Amino acid sequence: MNQSNEKILYTITDEAPRLATYSLLPIVKKFAEAADVVVDTKDISLASRIIANFPDYLTEEQRLPYDLGELGKLVHKPEANIIKLPNISASIPQIKAAVKELQEKGYNIPNFPEKPQTDEEKRIRAAFNIVKGSAANPVLRMGNADRRVPIPVKNYAKSHPHSMGEWTKESKSHVATMNSGDLLHNEIATTITDQTAGNSTIEFVDTSGKKTILKEKLALIPGEIIDASVMSKKALRAFLEEEVKDAKAKDVLFSVHLKATMMKVSDPIIFGHVVSVYFKEVFTKYAETFEQLGINSNNGLAELYTKIKELPPEKQKEITDDINTCYENNPKLAMVDSDNGITNLHVPSKVIIDASMPAAIRMGGKMWGSDGKAYDTKFVIPDSTYAGVFQTTIDYCKEHGAYNPSTMGTVQNIGLMAEKAEEYGSHDKTFEIHGEGIVRVVSETNEILLERPVEDGDFFRMCQAKDLPIQDWVKLAVTRAKATSYPTVFWLDEKRAHDAELIKKIKVYLKDYDTSGLDIKIMNLEKATQNACELIHQGKDTIAVSGNVLRDYLTDLFPILEVGTSAKMLSIVPLMQGGGLFETGAGGSAPKHVQQFIQENHLRWDSLGAFMAIPISLTHFGERMKNQKALILAETLNKAIEQYLDNNKSPSRKVKELDNRGSHFYLAMYWAQALAAQTKDAEMKERFAKLATVLAENELKITNELLAVQGHPVDLHGYYKPDDELATKAMRPSETFNNALNAL
Template sequence: MSDARPNSIIYTITDEAPALATHSFLPIVSAYASTAGVGVETRDISLSGRILAQFPDRLTDEQRVADDLAELGELATKPEANIIKLPNISASIPQLKAAIKELQQQGYDLPDYPDEVTGADDEDVRARYDKVKGSAVNPVLREGNSDRRAPASVKNYAKAHPHRMGVWSSDSKTNVATMGEHDFRSNEKSVVIDGDDTLTIKHVATDGTETVLKDGIEVLDGEVVDATYMDVAALRRFLTEQVARAKAEDVLFSVHLKATMMKVSDPIIFGHVVQAFFPTLFEQYGAQLKAAGISPNDGLGALLSAVEQLPDGEAVKAAVQQGIADGPTLAMVDSDRGITNLHVPSDVIIDASMPAMIRTSGHMWGPDGEEADTLAVIPDSSYAGIYQTVIDDCRAHGAFDPATMGSVPNVGLMAQKAEEYGSHDKTFEIQAAGQVQVVDSSGTVLIEHDVQPGDIWRACQTKDAPIRDWVKLAVTRARASGTPAVFWLDESRAHDANLIAKVEQYLPEHDTDGLTLEILSPAEATAYSLERIRKGEDTISVTGNVLRDYNTDLFPILELGTSAKMLSVVPLMNGGGLFETGAGGSAPKHVQQLVKENHLRWDSLGEFLALAVSFEHLAQTTGNARAQILADTLDRATGTFLNENKSPSRKAGEIDNRGSHFYLALYWAQELAQQTEDAELAKAFADLASTLADSEEAINDELLAVQGEPADIGGYYRPDEAKATSVMRPSKTLNDALASLG
């Protein structure tokens, strides 16, 4: 597919609730944008689309799809890039397998995901699927660093209409448990590359056998290269201790990982947690489960489903129930359906689950459907301390007050696969005792670790240009907002020490007079920011890639009740713009409700915010004055939308995502009709504004009439286009009004 036109916006087609919402909202966007001569193009980066793009040789001409993600990755490096990125599935293995199964049922000749690689064919299929699973999208598109903040309209609304916060008790037993030694943080080594080079990662066994794990790793001058490993024997000891601790302290046991973004390491860690919680089960049936291809890495839910086919299936299920009875009380994802914290590795994602727990009095849900204090197990200690600091602060000072608390916007280092999120292709589960070495082209060993079978070793890269751009963006945001900025870096951690040196090198390139710029460890930076928050003061967190993810959920969930209401701008390093629309962690539950009762409670506010800055960026880069008017009027319309409380309700029979889109369209049309910069544009929207206002009751009646009954969208991972459009655009009156604008 050809590159996007300079005067156009690329709208991504993704997954689950955001994709369904797009069927409703995109016709509005396209109609309004057309009045400014702005084209709106789509690219499919959904999980199903990414899967199909990997297997053109197995599909018919009609079934083949373009590799839109690869195309967008190229576009992101060009000045004309203007991409609106909606949340997509970062697929765990169970999700990937479920998507493959659905596509097979829809008639696509796809191979099964090979759990075991036994030949060249399996190796080829696994390699193709490995390009799709986990965080396959973000590292490709993020050719810039992240600027995430709560827009003034959103923050003001949250203060005027504060969300509910659970009450904290000073004797709360909720805590974080983390290793602190023998983990990724403590074993990390870091080097700065002197001159462009090509690196090799190899394993040298104790008998001298050398195995190349990965070669041809291109690095640039000034690039930071890190490597580390988790000692799995120490991990198992730690997990066994935490299971016993949770039982002794009579608190819920939960584990919090990132099994989607850290798609190689964290599912393995999750599997060790499952085994540690059910030691007797795996002592008795571990060999049988392994022989049947059943992996604890896929979670308790997959295990219970798979053992149905085993001769000892009932005995295995009985052993699971006995393990639950013998262990501490497990935190639940869905107590009504019996879905535990250990059922699915992608169900409990740390950056969403920990803030939700903190917001709810430090509680998670138990199997009895009641809240309870919790031991939150975060094995690696790199960032666990930020959550313990917040918990300690709430225990000492009580819950935060959304009506008065300050804000913590974020400037995040993420460009060009920076830091841990770029480690997927350099993460290995060690097969034999020995050493893992990172070697340069001259044969010099830059980094080496002694390892044992089962240890999880990983390396990652952080290029110098993104670091330099990150420092620039931090200073720019601090200057623009008049807000202190804190670099969350720990001088005692190997990677951070190298980043601190670069920050100190690049800060003098900028005018920092009058700015407050600090460098603090993550725990210290958390405490500093919390002290200011409680006084109603703002503090910019300037962080690496993982902390960017954590902080842009943690603070918005406490401040706003959700991270979906954040403005997320990625100024691409070559002049383009990537505009992200919020997190999608709750999207699966929203789809389930839509299918059950034709009510989609997904909130598209993040899209409204992203679209406004996308129009603004286009206006600034192309000189399109009407695009700026669209941006300004959309921003004002969004403020009205919030003040009029037209966000979706959770209950069927009340306003949902489709109704919120109607009201946004109404308020936007009214703003466009009233603006005075462009009389012709005002005239074009005057009739539409009048029609929508006069038809408000009729449109609402049409939108509400379909609710309460099941909805057929033709597929979860790849909905039928016609069915999804029919479900998401049920108001003929609204559809006709939009068509009249064209």
């Protein structure tokens, strides 16, 4: 029996993964009971995080504990065992929408203050900043990432290849990126010594000598790498204006690719410049009106359309006509949703580079136009730090044609991300600068560690990567290289300041291991990409060892080409204190899935990522607690997943066909059958034989019950915070299946 309080914690998140949880979690809990494994939940959804951050505004009944904060403490303990589902990386428009929904439900949450003036407004803004962007990941990721496509998924993709668009050498699609003035070209870096460690300060000193403290008490410890850079507003806008003209001249779609959700300070600013450059005449002509209405280009075109509704109809028409003139005079915009006229510039949270670029490459370098047809595209990635990865991949596809999923190899990833490593941990050290002068990082002993000249409107960014996570990252890379014998490449460029510091450390730490017989190299990004493209084209496998942001990009790029989606990735985070965080794939398509579910009661979300995480979590628990039954659950679940894939029980995209709920039923049936067939535990064998028989005998009845509810709208009484009772009823509509589980 499990005498300790240790348990598996399953996260409640947002959108489609949240809806799927209403169906899948009861199954997992019932099976886990047989091994005396407690599966509990922690709610880290956007709505929950907002509620938890404003207790003073709510009644006692409405208040919620800050579950993310509790998990943030747990990941530093060896007993941590967390299954992390995808959650919203909240943009400001999403936060506003969530607040509006909560207010309508009776929660007295304050409005998001765009330009806080009073102390109270500043306090409110600070509370919202805690939930903005990808708030959960940096808190939970106290380990480095081991991400790969599971073998059953890879084998299924080879035998059931997904569609790939055609690439031709004549394709006009290309990446446009800055060659000066951006974060890459302005970056400087250093490694902290015993003498420079301590509480540092980031300060802005303007040309008159006036000093403004941007951040104080920034703890720096010996051995960590810090870097600083600046994005020049002047250079950025000049680049964007040139690329708008060039896209028009080349007759290709114009699209911007950023990550305004994760890079929650820097990328919304870049996005805002793209919007205000493309619609330059409109933002210039109506500058005063937009100021009065509180229109911020950083929030996209959708907010502009909403806010001008406050104006008289004739003024609205005048502005709309001028917007349409910009559309006519400028290149056509890539669309996020052609049917509903949602452009690439409507909402910053819909511009997610790690999802959008691989999808376009998979389509043969094309994106959708407003007429619903696919066209060659200019992919605008302003900062050049990682742009070369995508251009190199495009060049390879132009030369060699589209990949063949039936024969291509795989790119696994070991990613440096522990303790908020690198750019994704830079939000609290990124600042938009107002004025001209110097931003500098100053040590406790008043030594200037880093400094960058800035002009009005530039943004400054500082990043950190601590030494112990770097050591752990190198160790994980060597471990995987030994386990697989795959060529293993550190994707780092010695010409980049930050990478140069990393390379020094890697060369030292690799000496701690016996690497004889292993193929471990360091390559710059373009060479590493070319190498990976060549290997997988030949059907060979490789491991990419990368920094944090590049980890995110690569673990979408290659899986989307290999297996059609990144949602089926196996993502293991061995926490540095001995616990485990098991992530379940990407959630970029989740909003569209919810939209279809609400309209048709058909959820096409594939829970395969969660399926894959559960046996790893059970294995971790079983080994730690010496719980043989938990290990049997894990082993049999892996067999069930293989059967699930072999029998093609993944959700269909079409209504009145198998959906997410049906896929959960089949997983449960196959899992029960595998448990009934195993011979290691007689009690479990007998227990699950009964369930396996009941489910098999009632297969047709259950699937019919699951299909019968489809084709009608569903009201969940909320998008960000659905009514639990209604959602449970909607996601568990088969009484026969529910009764069989309850009998277990």
